[in-house]
Amino acid sequence: MRGLSVGLAGLAALGWAASALAQDVRPNVLVVLVDDAAFMDFGAYGGEARTPVIDALAARGALFVQHRTTPLCAPSRAMLLTGLDAHQAGVAxxxxxxxxxxxxxxxxxxxxxxxxxxxxxxxQAVGYQTVMAGKWHLGSGPGDLPDAHGFERSFALDASGADNWEQKTYMPFYATAPWFEDGQPASLPDDFYSSEFLVDQLMDYLGETPGADRPFFAYLAFQAIHIPIQVDPAYTDRYVETYAEGWDVLRGQRRDRAAALGFIPEAAPLAPTPDRLRPWASLTADQRDLYTRSMAVNAGMLEAMDHHLGRLVDYLQAAGALENTVILVTSDNGPEPSHPVGEPGFRLWMALHDIEWRTETLGERGTTAFIGPEWAFAAASPFDLFKFYASDGGLRVPLIAAGPGIASGIRIDSPTSVADIAPTVMQLAGAEGAVADFTGRSLAEALSGGAPAVYGADDVIGFEVSGNAALIRGEWKLVRNLDPWGDGRWRLFNIALDPGETTDRSQSDPEMFTEMRAAYALWAADVGVLEMPDGYSVHRQISINALQRQLAQYGLLPGVFALVLLGGLGLGGYWLVRRMRRRRHP
Known part of the structure; x- marks a missing residue:
């Protein structure tokens, strides 16, 4: 396999790391971003997937319990890489x-x-070698790719996602899978598998001689476990029995494990299941087989990702660089609830692109797969909702840190933000004097075991994406979620006692509710949040934006065909979209 050949080639050039350690004592930094992983997906957090590499990092480092990010991929990535709020960075x-x-x-x-x-x-400005491999999604125009933002070497996907076996798109919004190496269009090898290939690329870049006398900063942004979830069926087969009892059982199991691990109070209630989610018992036998295997593919893809991350860790170990490398592993948001095959026109698009969705081949080459809203809701347990929404099912994600300057086997229970990662890295790298002000705060003192909390009781942490918004202050959280999984109302929760956000305190604690609303208004004005237009609907906007992209990509006549195919505008098109969505949701 290509991973083995590249790994052996890389081992022949391991002098770069030993030389770096001899000449520059500053730590290397590896930031690993998993796509759409839920708070409890990693084994160290009580998840079902086998993630021994990530778990070992947690055991020798720090595990964060109240780490939050934005509920959507690109804003989170902007905050992670810049240390600014997403609105301040330009990617709201x-x-x-x-x-x-x-x-x-x-x-x-x-x-x-x-x-x-x-x-x-x-x-890079203070002498680091800088490399990245994986999903970018932070701008597509000239000067927007990683090579224009400090990365000396990069192999980047400029899209929200793509196929994991081939160079092709995964949804009608994109005409192809736009991969770039060092800012130039690039092609994938015939034996491509995303997790393996991205680790190979990173090892190739780290093994190049220009970095021999410098520490490195490496950014590894996996496609796992974003739609389409895909992996070798040998991984999938391991988890079929694990998920055979269905999503209702899994949600309760994860809640109980969260309590046993001390992540939530023992008596904390679990958010009720929305009426629009199907009970597992309502499915046919064939549907149960399909959805059981879907969640098995998801876990298998996570295990495969962990395996390939292990190859990188072994590479650093063999080079003598691991002990001097800070490693951070986190997720960009909570689990993905989308059910693309239920969307109007998607099955025809699949047929035109030779993509199938059936139990027997799920996750293999030429297929699409996803977990859907019911599994996403279960995976987000013990919290409410999932990706795109400001409830903690969308915001609260794992964060693990290990390496020099980080205490071993500690757990950090105080709230933290994805914007804290950049200032933390800069401080651990000894580069505080080279940076401007950040929105986030350095976690370095907490990581060393010297500070129990990063934010005080009166400090706020805010997030907003497309009208879904949250503000955390101490034990209080203000939340607003829009249609279709919310109603646009502001609610107040005591998340210390009620992490599942089950009891709205806006009426019983009106003074606190007023204070939090005022605090959110100040925060939103400070970072530059724009209010959503009247009548905004995310589903309608996705359809409109996708159709506009189709027109731009394929021209007028095919674009008009897409307009009709995907639901259209006017002539009852939106009504048709909603009605077809209900009918096609298997």
Whole structure:
């Protein structure tokens, strides 16, 4: 396999790491971003998938219990790489859901704006070798790719996702899978598998001689476990029995494990299941087989990702560089609830692109797969909702840190933010003097075991993506979720006692509710949040934006065909979309 050949080739060039250690004592930094992993997906957090590499990092480092990120991929990535709020960085949302009123506005250019610096730019300026491999999704125009933002070497996907076996798109919004190496269009090898290939690329870059006398900053942004979930069936087969009892059982099991591990109070209630989610008992036998295998593919893909991360860790160990490498592993948001095959026109698009969705081949080459809203809701347990929404099922994710300057076997229970990662890395790298102000705060003192909390009782942490918003202050959380899984109302929760966000305290604690609303207004004005237009619907906006992209990609006649195919505008098109969605949801 290509991974073995590249790994052996890399071992022949391991002098770079030993030389770096001899000449520069500053730590190397490896930031690993998993796509759409839930809070409890890793084994160290009580998940079902086998993740021994990540678990070992947690055992010799720090495990965070109240780490939050934005509920959507690109804003989270902008915050992680810059240490700024997503609106300040320029990536407040993603192209698929942005309304026309926001396009091009400050904070909504959907690319890192002029003057915004990434960790790579800052560390490169103080002598670090900077490399990345994986999903980028932070701007597509000239000067928007990683090579223009501090990465000396990069192999990047400029899309929200792509196929994991071939160079092809996974949804109609994209015509192809746009991969770039060092800013230039690139092709994938015939034996491509995303997790393996991205680790191979990173090892190739780290083994190049230009980095021999410098520490490195490496950013590894896996496609796992974003739609389409895909993996060798040998991994999938291991988990079929694990998930055979269904999503209702899994949600309760994860809640109980969370309590046993001390992540939530023993008596904390679990958020009720929304009426629109199907009970497992309502499925036919064939449907149960299909969805059981879907969740098995998801876990298998996570295990495969962990395996390939282990190859990178072994590479660093063999080089003598591991002990001097800070490693951070986290997720960009909670689990993905989308059910693309239930969307109007998607089955025809699949047929045109030779993609199938059936139990026997699920996750293999030429297939699509996903877990859907019911499994996503279960995976997000013990919290409420999932990706895209500001409930903790969308925001609260794992964060593990290990390496020099980090105490061994500690757990950090105080709230933290994805914006804290950049200032933390800069401080651990000894580069505080080279940076401007961050929105986030350094976690270095907490990681060393010297500070129990990073944020005080009166400090706020805010998040907002496309109208879904949250503000955390101490034990209180203010939340608003829009249609279709919310109603646009602000609610107040005591998340210390009620992490599942089950009891709205806005009426019983009106003074606190008023204070939190005022605090959110100040925060939103400070970072540049724009209010959503009246009548905004994320599903309708996705359809409109996808159709506009089709017109731009394929021209007028095919675009008009897509317009009719995907639901259309006018002539009852939106009604048709909703009705077809209900009918086609298997």
């Amino acid at each position: 949302t993603i192209p698929e859901v942005i309304p026309p009123e926001h396009v091009g506005q400050p904070g909504y250019t959907l690319a890192l704006e002029p003057g915004v610096m990434t960790m790579a730019s800052r560390l």
